[in-house]
Amino acid sequence: MTEQQPTSLRERQKEDRKARIIAAAKSLFLEAGLEKITMEAIAEIAGVSSVTVHNYYGTKSGVLLALVAESDRELLATLERGLRGRTATLAELVLGFFEIVCRHTQTHLDKAIWRQVIAASVSGTEPRFGKLYHELDNRLASVLIREVERMVGAGLLPETVDPAHLGWALFNLQNARFIEFIAADGSSCEAGLQHLRNDLSALMPGGFPGR
Amino acid sequence: MTEQQPTSLRERQKEDRKARIIAAAKSLFLEAGLEKITMEAIAEIAGVSSVTVHNYYGTKSGVLLALVAESDRELLATLERGLRGRTATLAELVLGFFEIVCRHTQTHLDKAIWRQVIAASVSGTEPRFGKLYHELDNRLASVLIREVERMVGAGLLPETVDPAHLGWALFNLQNARFIEFIAADGSSCEAGLQHLRNDLSALMPGGFPGR
DNA sequence: CAAAATTCTTTAGTCAATAAAAAATTTGAG
């Protein structure tokens, strides 16, 4: 996970420009909102041409994905801190997961950016984009999977559960409510949590599968 | 649900133009693919100006949503025929639902169109768009809810289950796999079904909640 | 240092989307 420094001058310059671009994008988006900011403006502040921005990130949404990916490591760390070995039930796990993700999106970027990113990940105009986003999803789902494994190991869940399948199912449930959360500026994290609670208790009235 | 004819000439002309536009869009998209077709081309065949197309449908995705909405009634009818009172277990119900939806999208429109529609429904640039799409989702989820109600009534599920909550949870699970299905041109309906089976058996090993 | 390879910028163009003025047509009153 540590960055190996590219020896070549060209590589270093490229990294520099990329960093300048996402730095410019981040500050501009935060101060003026997504659709007020043109690619041209980002390019100008980053000191490159707008075509270069396109060459690096493909589309405006591509720039946004880079912002999301940047905050991804921190989100994963927060999830580790908040969840690792700390939950005794599936509901606790999934609700905790959802709450951390929601709060993180509120703090770091904003809903408009997430909407664009998710929309672009679905629309599939950019091949590399979909791939990158899917990797983020994989990392997030893996957190749930690992915790389910732990709970099985600790005897909190029956040996018969398949951690990967259960983890993905829970991730998808949670993700549907996350999308609902970001889809409307008005909807609160609490409302999402309540919906998710309803989902879980409808599917697993006993608190965990098979019982 | 029956169309009441608008008496005014203006209204009739408007309906006419709208119908010409979606007819033009449908045939053009099918024969040349989504991104080859410009709004200009649609407008020309429909015999209106491109600005009029925008005035009616807002965006290109708005035109697509109209196509989706058009096929929606047929999809609902197919769901009714295929599911109503025909399933004895939740897995049968959800898997059947998923399969019908997948096959319908393959037959009627294509994945590229669905990708655009779902992306637009999330991105939320168009307020009316999100609302319309959400209504389609509601109608689809209601099918599941009704069937769950029936199964509770028939003693196939415990009295304790909340049909609305369970219906929505199942719909969200199924929808996640549907989005996965349309996200990649390569992914098959069968693969989606298998994933969904895994989800269901992970969450409800006994075949239904609470057991 | 000079040729070769790479990468950026310039230039030019397409298309979606929006705004505002202008043109056409339906409607409604007399």
Add this chain to the structure above:
DNA sequence: CTCAAATTTTTTATTGACTAAAGAATTTTG
């Protein structure tokens, strides 16, 4: 039936994302 008012479409013009290709600049390599 006719003329003014209301509505709607088209025309016109502009912005901005995105792409392609040619040209300019710079790093690399021999």
